[in-house]
Amino acid sequence: MVIGTIADTLTRGVESVTGTVSGAFAEPTIRLGVTGLSGAGKTVFITALVANLLDRGRMPQLVAQAEGRILSAYLQPQPDDTIPRFDYETHLAQLTSDSPRWPEGTRAVSQLRLSLRLRPAGLLAGLQGPRKVHLDIVDYPGEWLLDLGLMDKTYGQWSDRMLTRLPHRPGGAKVAEALRAEDARAPFDESRARTLAQTYTTALHQARRAGFSDCSPGRFLLPGEMEGSPALTFAPLPPDPSAPRNSLWREMERRFEAYKRRIVKPFFRDHFARIDRQVVLVDALGAIHAGPQALEDLRATMADILTAFRPGANAFLSQIFRGKRVERILFAATKADHLHHSQHARLTAIMEALTRDARDRARFSGAETQAMAIASLRATTEATLPHKGETLDVVQGTLLDADNTRGKQAAFHPGALPDDPARLLAPAREGAETWLDEDYAIMRFAPARLSLKPGEGPPHIRLDRAAQFLFGDRL
Incomplete structure (x- = not known):
């Protein structure tokens, strides 16, 4: 394949040798790629992830944190001098101000390095001192992917x-x-x-x-x-x-x-081919709302995206001789906070079905994959309201007006997602123009005003589980 040929050039091979040897015998580095198509929430994902790694009170599913082995976390200058730094501080300030707003989306490649100081695990942990692991987060537009x-x-x-x-x-x-x-x-x-x-x-x-x-x-x-x-x-x-x-x-x-x-x-040569862990953020709810043809286009796009990855196991010798391969890929359906938690399992099942072809191809090449429903920053709360003599599970939040200003408070029910994803994917594959049973509505919510306790990062849904899958094994 042409892409594989590009990545396996002599330049890439020499970089693999030097990077692998230094990484193996010095301080290990995890290079995490974050991408997703426009509106999927890449900037918010990175900002919330970093904030919750610096203040880990909301990260119980990150095993190293649950075991008390993360001693400290801190930001460092990114290692690539020619790549802009991801503007974490500005984005966090926008999300946590008295009048919070969503930051602007990704328009170019940027990078951020977060270093973790860890207490070793295992039988020989008492004989070893703390070690460092660097997490290099690379943000790039999904359109470029x-x-x-x-x-x-x-x-x-x-x-x-x-x-x-x-x-x-x-x-x-x-x-x-x-x-x-x-x-x-x-x-x-x-x-x-x-x-x-x-x-x-x-x-x-x-x-x-x-x-x-x-x-x-x-x-x-x-x-x-x-x-x-x-x-x-x-x-x-x-x-x-x-x-x-x-x-x-x-x-x-x-x-x-x-x-x-x-x-x-x-x-590809300078950025993408150097990634060894990847998260692909997907606005599946937006595609469902847009209709069957948009959903089928998303499914086909997810399958095409895997042709750009070089999935496989990152064994030490294989890195030296054939370059890095993406070891783990997470397909994350974002904006799970737009649904009541009773529907999260259905959203995850739809995400699994949407990415089935892509995940099967990656697994065949030796990569681990997972689909998940997440909200990087929770913008809503949940409630149960009476409706026509029954109860209705809803989410509540501040609506975002057409000019991106904060609007009124509202309770919202988008429609019940089906238990069987085929009820959406089958008509989408068959070229249906509209959904037969129900129109799936979406609303644009503004970020909620936050009041954080010391040691707590911003509220989220399953961001800790996403972190555990993406790099928890390396901690």
């Missing part, structure tokens, strides 16, 4: 895929029709290329707002300093392998290859 799947595709293959998918998305049919009608054999014209790229980019933004997941290329949504560059000025066109030189098709093909070579490949 989707780009890794482009490495195995030609421009023609990618174009055919996207032109097939566009008609099933809001407003996408007209865009697909216009792109298919374009004369790809005509001489290349820069202004025409920019118009086509902008039209396609607008369709991607519209699809993302409608809850669809596969919106590649990811840099079209988050271009950063690359905005307007030729590598980001192309669009899918009907495959035409016989198109002449200097035609619109050939130049689009060249720019697609430049995008892979200049943008996707360096990201």
